[in-house]
Amino acid sequence: MGHSLETTKMHCPNCGELIELLIDCSIESQEYIEDCQVCCRPININVTLDQQEEPQVTLTSQDE
Numbered sequence: 001m002g003h004s005l006e007t008t009k010m011h012c013p014n015c016g017e018l019i020e021l022l023i024d025c026s027i028e029s030q031e032y033i034e035d036c037q038v039c040c041r042p043i044n045i046n047v048t049l050d051q052q053e054e055p056q057v058t059l060t061s062q063d064e
């Protein structure tokens with residue numbers, strides 16, 4: 001398994017802008033919070049690897 005870091009572009013759930021995310025593909029399932037590069041609001045990032053070990057990224061807003 002030679003997977004390591006991979007970049008992907010996703011829309012921010014807060015401002016809708018396209019942002020670049022760095023995904024660590026060596027971890028099967030992870031969840032963390034990162035600030036948006038555009039609006040600086042926190043984004044909840046959920047990453048799971050599918051059966052082809054492709055990262056499936058879900059972004060959710062921290063706003064309530």
Ligand SMILES: [Zn+2]
Binds near residue numbers: 016017036038
């Ligand atoms: Zn944003």
